[in-house]
Amino acid sequence: MAAPTHTTPFASRKRIVLLGATGSIGESALRVIAAYPDRLELVGIAAGRNWQKLAQIAQRHPSVRHVAIHDEAAFRDARASAAFAAGTTVHAGLGGLCELAQIAEADLVLVAIVGTTALEPTLAAIAAGKTIALASKEILVLAGKFVMAAARARGVALLPVDSEHNALFQCLERGNPAGLKRIFLTASGGAFRDLPVEALAHVTPADALKHPNWAMGAKITVDSATLANKGLELIEAQWLFGLAPQQCQAVLHPQSIVHCLVEYADGSLLAQLCPPSMTFPIQHALLYPERAPGVEPTLDFAQTLSLDFRPIDLDRFPMLRLAHEVMRAGGDPCGSTGGGSTAPAIYNAANEVAVAAFLAGKLPFLAIAEVVDKTLQRLPHTEPRDLADVLATDAQARQIATDLAAKTAK
Structure with a gap:
């Protein structure tokens, strides 16, 4: 249409x-x-x-x-x-x-x-x-310290387009930053959210690409199944909004209608809702600060609408656990430990390599997190001095992850 x-x-x-x-x-x-x-x-x-x-x-x-x-x-x-x-x-x-x-x-x-x-x-x-x-999102995960510094120095507006970050932008724009307690990004859980854990050892790339809510590219769809996508988004949110690691949380929301929750010190929460289509956040960013009718139908409250939220099991989704560890290694972008770390770059690079190997049929699904974890363990997490440091770490992580994936191949 x-x-x-x-x-x-x-x-x-x-x-x-x-x-x-x-x-x-x-x-x-x-x-x-x-x-x-x-x-x-x-x-x-x-x-x-x-x-x-x-x-x-x-x-x-x-x-x-x-x-x-x-x-x-x-x-x-x-x-x-x-x-x-x-x-x-x-x-x-x-x-x-x-x-x-x-x-x-x-x-x-x-x-x-x-x-x-x-x-x-x-x-x-x-x-x-x-x-x-x-x-x-990968560029802020890789080099958030330098991208945000460049934008501030040049006075450039950075408008988020990811559905979750665009939702945060809309909610935080209306709130009081001083009273902010924490944010929650919602995760659909991907193709395997209801699959028994023991069945994950046998899933195929074709299975992983059957996302229940979103039509996206192959890599991001696999990331949704591992929740690496949510981990990357939490790291990105830190840099975009100057949040401490403990302020960044995720929650399972199978319907993908609520895209974020923002909690304030008094216990009040703001949420942003829209159908699971990228036209909504894209239009908001392109037309900002103005608003206009959307290109797709909006939510219909004349119909029954159910919204479910579930805590995330970090044993089932180890990629999200690793992302929290990476955020803690990077410190607080607005605090005294906000110099950043190479850990997010290692996480991102190893994940890209592992997902590519999985999509090529050369790595089991459950080995994606294993490759990322081992790569994080093999490289030091240091504060990058410049972009050259970040890019060198990215290259090292890719080589280590490639070797690990080959050794773990099917």
Whole structure:
């Protein structure tokens, strides 16, 4: 079904660069942009290697005059195909992503690239003074200390796009930060939330990709099944909102309708609710601070609606236990121990390697947490002095995790 087109008057028109245009976040963002042609204009798009889909997007959005393709071979194929209109600049590689993130005609850069590839383009966009709509949680997990410092120094707004962080942003915007006690991010529990523990030893990648609520990419769907995704989100929340480790909690919520709970000192809780579709947080970030009708149906309270919450068993979900340990190693971003740690970078890198091995059929599901745990044990958790420290740790962790995954292979 095509998204409705709205012509509500707004204060100004935002020009958007979309990094990760061909993924699930990109698809949802394109629906929102198409619904508000008077408010949002797409001027640049990027993808890893799917240049054919990029060309289709560019055809639907004639305002796109800049395209970036990360994979060099795909870039050469795109150049040879003449798939893009005359006058369109096609940028190549990681440098091309950074160039796209800094184009003069862009006001806002929506970062929806999976994994750590998004780090350098995001820093480039910040340096250029662009507003950032952030959907790639890995960059704050990897280098939150440096990304947040760069944003503060440049006076750049970082608008969260992950459903949980966008929900927190909305709730905290209305509350009193001085009275904040803790936050809860909700977790669906993924494909195996109701599966007997003894059956987890036999699950397959195809099983893990059957998420009960969300339509997402393969890696994030597996992360939802292990709750690594929630661990990464808790680490991200620390940096985005300046929270101490003990303030960051998670709770199982099978319906994926409540996206966060914010508890204040007096025991009151605020919650943000919306259907489990990424169009809602994307639209909020792109149109912020204004609001407008959504592109999808909202909750219908004429129908019975049940909301369940369950505590999380950390023995069943060891990836979340490891994330809490990683947060404690990193200290409090707003306190005297807020220098950060390389532990989150190790956690993220080892998880990416282990999930890739699982999806390739080379690692059992339960071994994902084992690989991450052992990688965390083998590398020291130190305060990074600069981005080079972080990237070096990331590379070391990937090599160690790769070796461990090979030894633990099926």
